[in-house]
Amino acid sequence: MIEVQHLTKRYGRFTAVEDVSFRVERGEILGFLGPNGAGKSTTMRILTGYMPATEGKAIVAGYDVFAQPVEAKRRTGYLPETPPLYPDMTVLDYLTFVSKIKGVPASERKQRIKYVMERVRVADMAGRLCARLSKGYKQRVGLAQALIHNPDVLILDEPTAGLDPKQIIETRQLIKELAGDHTIILSTHILPEVSQTCERVVIINKGKVVAIDTPDNLTGRLRGAVSMFVEVDANGQDAAAIISRVAGVTGVNEAERHGSSIGFEVASEQGRDIRRELAQAVVSSGCGLLEMRPMRVSLEEIFLSLTTEESSAQAAEEPVNA
Amino acid sequence: MRNILAIAQKELKSYFASPIAYIVIGLFALLFGYFYAVMLQYFVRAGMNMNPMMGQQSLNINQDMLRPVMQNVTILLLFVLPAMTMRTYSEEKRSGTIELLLTSPVTDWEIILGKFFGALSLYGVMLAVTLVHMAVLFVYGQPEWKPIATTYLGLLLLGGSFLSVGLFISTLTTNQIVAYISTFALFLMLWVISWLGSFSAGMFTDVTAYLSIIEHFDDFTKGVLDTTHIIYYVSLITLGLFLTAKSVDTERWRG
Numbered sequence: 001m002i003e004v005q006h007l008t009k010r011y012g013r014f015t016a017v018e019d020v021s022f023r024v025e026r027g028e029i030l031g032f033l034g035p036n037g038a039g040k041s042t043t044m045r046i047l048t049g050y051m052p053a054t055e056g057k058a059i060v061a062g063y064d065v066f067a068q069p070v071e072a073k074r075r076t077g078y079l080p081e082t083p084p085l086y087p088d089m090t091v092l093d094y095l096t097f098v099s100k101i102k103g104v105p106a107s108e109r110k111q112r113i114k115y116v117m118e119r120v121r122v123a124d125m126a127g128r129l130c131a132r133l134s135k136g137y138k139q140r141v142g143l144a145q146a147l148i149h150n151p152d153v154l155i156l157d158e159p160t161a162g163l164d165p166k167q168i169i170e171t172r173q174l175i176k177e178l179a180g181d182h183t184i185i186l187s188t189h190i191l192p193e194v195s196q197t198c199e200r201v202v203i204i205n206k207g208k209v210v211a212i213d214t215p216d217n218l219t220g221r222l223r224g225a226v227s228m229f230v231e232v233d234a235n236g237q238d239a240a241a242i243i244s245r246v247a248g249v250t251g252v253n254e255a256e257r258h259g260s261s262i263g264f265e266v267a268s269e270q271g272r273d274i275r276r277e278l279a280q281a282v283v284s285s286g287c288g289l290l291e292m293r294p295m296r297v298s299l300e301e302i303f304l305s306l307t308t309e310e311s312s313a314q315a316a317e318e319p320v321n322a
Numbered sequence: 323m324r325n326i327l328a329i330a331q332k333e334l335k336s337y338f339a340s341p342i343a344y345i346v347i348g349l350f351a352l353l354f355g356y357f358y359a360v361m362l363q364y365f366v367r368a369g370m371n372m373n374p375m376m377g378q379q380s381l382n383i384n385q386d387m388l389r390p391v392m393q394n395v396t397i398l399l400l401f402v403l404p405a406m407t408m409r410t411y412s413e414e415k416r417s418g419t420i421e422l423l424l425t426s427p428v429t430d431w432e433i434i435l436g437k438f439f440g441a442l443s444l445y446g447v448m449l450a451v452t453l454v455h456m457a458v459l460f461v462y463g464q465p466e467w468k469p470i471a472t473t474y475l476g477l478l479l480l481g482g483s484f485l486s487v488g489l490f491i492s493t494l495t496t497n498q499i500v501a502y503i504s505t506f507a508l509f510l511m512l513w514v515i516s517w518l519g520s521f522s523a524g525m526f527t528d529v530t531a532y533l534s535i536i537e538h539f540d541d542f543t544k545g546v547l548d549t550t551h552i553i554y555y556v557s558l559i560t561l562g563l564f565l566t567a568k569s570v571d572t573e574r575w576r577g
Contacts, residue, residue, distance in 0.1 A: 078425045085417075
């Protein structure tokens with residue numbers, strides 16, 4: 001649905017985006033992750049035809065963004081970082097204007113506006129001036145604007161920025177709902193957002209793509225081996241020794257201790273599930289098994305390690321304790 | 323075409339949503355009325371002092387009353403019209419709505435023409451207010467309608483030039499005041515450029531006189547339709563729109 005090939009954007013001597021390539025399949029949600037100034041907005045602006053690229057090619061919904069901009073734009077909905085609202089228009093007037101320039105046929109206009117306003121839940125604000133909307137409503141009207149012509153592709157630049165936690169959850173939910181009918185690219189610098197909403201992630205830093213993968217694979221990739229957190233009630237026994245005797249365990253590390261309950265980080269061979277053996281060993285030795293869960297590297301850690309060279313070198317050296 | 327209309331409509335609405343339209347039209351109407359009333363006084367006074375027995379050439383309401391009014395009006399336009407275009411692009415750039423326009427399936431030219439015709443319609447509304455004054459003349463006198471028609475055509479062309487160049491200037495800045503002052507200064511220069519040639523004769527005088535935006539207006543008030551003048555204004559309008567298109571495109575590349 002979206003294909004980006006070797007996209008480069010230079011401003012004079014400054015390179016904002018360098019040789020970025022990726023694909024997004026129909027109906028997929030792709031997360032665009034990177035620190036501020038990494039080139040997320042620039043890439044999105046190129047995809048939406050707002051600005052041309054210095055080099056490279058971008059195909060959206062089958063149309064080359066540079067060669068057939070109007071056709072590509074007809075199939076793209078775009079929510080910029082600040083919702084592009086006219087402060088002196090009412091929500092209804094604004095959506096009517098947008099529906100006209102986005103080419104919604106006059107006969108379907110009313111119905112489409114009504115549908116979109118209900119979809120993003122702004123129907124109760126139809127008569128309100130855009131200038132008087134709260135931040136959350138502005139964002140939603142911005143989303144309504146992007147949806148009005150039922151585009152194949154939705155490009156959302158930091159759709160949850162500046163919203164309160166409840167609105168953030170609502171917006172994420174809405175984006176997920178939209179994914180079936182639309183192919184979505186969303187950018188963010190908030191990591192949980194990506195793991196919660198996106199099927200695939202492009203991590204971008206200083207204009208370059210650092211990684212493209214699913215959030216799960218990215219988490220797995222950073223860890224050479226799988227780790228578990230196990231909390232046991234030792235009952236006076238040497239719990240560490242018991243655990244380390246379980247087949248497949250490669251390392252045991254005491255992480256915390258409260259009275260007789262001890263928390264261990266247990267590393268195991270890659271690809272080997274030791275949970276059953278481990279649980280059995282602990283229980284049959286007379287210790288109490290209080291908690292056992294797989295330890296995941298959070299996306300924050302991955303992000304940091306991929307975007308700062310120093311810590312990524314560290315992570316490579318000691319994958320287990322990273 | 324539909325897109326141009328949609329954008330022009332939006333522009334016109336936004337003028338009336340802000341105080342700009344009311345201030346511009348209100349003050350223009352007030353000052354126009356003032357010039358009109360004063361000139362009418364002079365005209366009536368001159369008519370009473372004239373002795374028909376002396377065989378003097380009779381006074382002509384088109385030449386002796388309306389022409390001076392319209393010449394004053396052109397000065398008014400110099401102040402008023404830059405206010406109509408100062409925010410067209412600068413405001414869209416400042417508020418980020420330019421991203422909506424440039425990522426919609428419309429061409430740059432549709433946006434530019436939409437904005438131009440939007441501003442031109444507001445100007446048309448402003449001029450329409452003065453038709454009331456003309457109607458009064460027709461009720462109480464016998465003015466010729468043809469010079470009046472050419473004068474209004476001249477005003478439209480003169481104003482159109484202001485608006486198209488003002489549109490271009492508003493693409494260069496995000497600040498409305500900067501856009502206003504620059505447009506005003508540029509047109510004041512075009513206004514007085516013929517002074518440069520008034521001390522000498524020959525080519526230089528001809529060129530400066532040709533460039534002067536106001537020299538071309540005079541014939542319209544006399545009821546003369548000269549294609550030279552029409553071509554001058556139409557060229558200036560085209561140039562302004564063309565520069566706007568170039569500027570929008572350049573802005574795109576620069577981001």
